[in-house]
Amino acid sequence: MTTGMTTDCPNCGTTCAVPAAHLADDSRRIAELESQVRILTDKATAAVDKLADYEDELRQLKTTQSSYASNSLASTSDSALPSNGAKTVQNRFSNLLGGRRTSPSPSDHARRESDLQAALVREQDLRQEAEGKLVQMNSEVEDLSAQLFQQANEMVAQERKARAKLEDRVEILERRDHDKRKRLERLESAIKRIERIHNVLKT
Numbered sequence: 001m002t003t004g005m006t007t008d009c010p011n012c013g014t015t016c017a018v019p020a021a022h023l024a025d026d027s028r029r030i031a032e033l034e035s036q037v038r039i040l041t042d043k044a045t046a047a048v049d050k051l052a053d054y055e056d057e058l059r060q061l062k063t064t065q066s067s068y069a070s071n072s073l074a075s076t077s078d079s080a081l082p083s084n085g086a087k088t089v090q091n092r093f094s095n096l097l098g099g100r101r102t103s104p105s106p107s108d109h110a111r112r113e114s115d116l117q118a119a120l121v122r123e124q125d126l127r128q129e130a131e132g133k134l135v136q137m138n139s140e141v142e143d144l145s146a147q148l149f150q151q152a153n154e155m156v157a158q159e160r161k162a163r164a165k166l167e168d169r170v171e172i173l174e175r176r177d178h179d180k181r182k183r184l185e186r187l188e189s190a191i192k193r194i195e196r197i198h199n200v201l202k203t
Contacts, residue, residue: 047127054120
């Protein structure tokens, strides 16, 4: 029986000869699964990176909201100053705010935070899905490997049985051939005796 490779069984350690024809489909399937595992691993890594970015941006938005709330409280306190200093304070704030951009409103921050949280949930779902597929692919690879070893063991057992049967058949044929040779030798010996007797009778 022609074999393409030998493998060691993970359970018993027996070296098994596996025909290449039986390995072609399983090897191709394992290669495809390993490629998909690598792709899913890359996707899961990218999802983790995105999650980290979203979490950083959420923390930054919360910090900005806190700063905005503090500034709003300060503005309210300043508006309650005595009337004789209100104009001076107002002028100072006008000068300071004149060179700055207008800060986003709380509603903009809330909307942005909501969008980020939704994106975060989506990325978490995608990561869980990728991890689930990764586990499934690994399980399929392990199952295929186990099937390969099982098939190899079965083929080795069948080969041993066929070899034993063939050896028995050869032994039987050799014994028959030996018996035929003995009978032939006896026949030849009998013919020679007959010829000797015939020659004696002629004389």
